[in-house]
Amino acid sequence: MPTLLFANLPVENFxxxxxxxxxxxxxxxxQFTNENTGCLVISDTIYVMLLEHAPFAGFAPRxxxxxxxxxxxxxxxxxxxxxxxxxxxAKAEAAGATVDPEISxxxxxxxxxFTDVDGHIWTYLWMDPAAVEAH
Amino acid sequence: xxxxxxVNLPVADLGRSTVxxxxxxxxxxxQFTDEKAGCLIISDTIYAMLLVRxxxxxxxxxxxxxxxxxxxxxxxxxxxxxxxxxRLCNAAIASGGRKYKDVEDRGFMYGWGxxxxxxxxxxxxxxxxxxxxxxxxxx
Numbered sequence: 001m002p003t004l005l006f007a008n009l010p011v012e013n014f015x016x017x018x019x020x021x022x023x024x025x026x027x028x029x030x031q032f033t034n035e036n037t038g039c040l041v042i043s044d045t046i047y048v049m050l051l052e053h054a055p056f057a058g059f060a061p062r063x064x065x066x067x068x069x070x071x072x073x074x075x076x077x078x079x080x081x082x083x084x085x086x087x088x089x090a091k092a093e094a095a096g097a098t099v100d101p102e103i104s105x106x107x108x109x110x111x112x113x114f115t116d117v118d119g120h121i122w123t124y125l126w127m128d129p130a131a132v133e134a135h
Numbered sequence: 136x137x138x139x140x141x142v143n144l145p146v147a148d149l150g151r152s153t154v155x156x157x158x159x160x161x162x163x164x165x166q167f168t169d170e171k172a173g174c175l176i177i178s179d180t181i182y183a184m185l186l187v188r189x190x191x192x193x194x195x196x197x198x199x200x201x202x203x204x205x206x207x208x209x210x211x212x213x214x215x216x217x218x219x220x221x222r223l224c225n226a227a228i229a230s231g232g233r234k235y236k237d238v239e240d241r242g243f244m245y246g247w248g249x250x251x252x253x254x255x256x257x258x259x260x261x262x263x264x265x266x267x268x269x270x271x272x273x274x
Binding site: 001002003004005006007008009010031042043045046049059060061062063064065066067069070071072073074075076077078079080121123132 | 142179205
C-alpha cells in the first residue's frame with residue numbers, strides 16, 4: 001500500500017471552506033467528513049483534513065497560530081499544465097481567495113499561488129517532466 | 136499525470152534537519168536540495184520541502200511562525216504496517232524528536248506521533264485497508 005498524506009489544517013468555518021474547495025473542483029470523502037471536519041481529496045495518495053478550530057485544538061499540542069499574519073507551513077501541488085494552474089487560480093479568485101499577482105515562469109517550471117480564506121497558502125506548479133531527472 | 140504534494144516547512148538549521156530525517160531512513164532529492172532547501176522524499180508522490188527560516192519568510196512575505204509556540208499544521212502519514220509506524224516514531228525519538236502523543240490502538244487503526252527538532256508535528260498511522268470504504272461511497 002502506498003504511503004498516504006493527510007495534511008491537517010485549522011479552518012474557521014468548515015462550511016465556508018467546503019464551498020471554497022468545491023468551487024475549485026475538489027470533493028470531500030464522506031467517510032471522513034462531518035459538520036466541522038472534512039477530508040479534501042487531492043489524489044488517491046494526497047488528502048487535506050480541514051478541521052474547525054475546536055476539533056483541531058483537540059489534537060494540537062499547542063495553541064493554533066495566527067494563520068493570517070504568520071506562516072508555519074504551506075502546500076505545493078503539481079498540476080498537469082500551465083493552463084490547469086491558471087484555471088484553478090481563476091476559480092480560487094472567484095471563490096474569494098487572494099491570488100498572488102506574481103507568476104513564476106522559468107520555462108521548465110511554472111508556478112502561482114493563492115491564499116485561502118483562512119490564510120493558508122497554496123502553490124500550484126507545473127514542471128516539464130523532461131527537466132526533472134529521475135531520482 | 137500523477138499529482139505530487141510538497142509540504143513546505145521552515146527549519147532553523149537545515150543540517151540538523153537533514154541528519155534527523157536521514158535517521159528516519161528518508162533521503163533527499165539532490166536536484167532540489169541546496170544550502171537553503173532540502174527536498175525530503177517521503178514517497179513517489181509525497182515530499183517535504185525543508186526551507187531555512189529567512190528564505191521561507193521571504194518566499195511567503197510573512198513572519199515565520201514558531202512551531203514550538205503554536206501549531207498551525209499537523210502532517211499525518213499513513214504507512215503500510217504497525218511496525219513501520221513504530222519504526223519511524225522510535226527513530227524520530229532516538230534522534231532528538233519529541234513524542235507528540237501516546238500510541239492509540241483501536242485494532243483497525245493504530246498510530247502515534249512525534250515533533251521534529253523545529254516543533255513540527257508528525258502523526259504516523261496505519262489503517263486496516265479492509266476498514267476503509269471505497270472512496271466516494273457514503274457511510
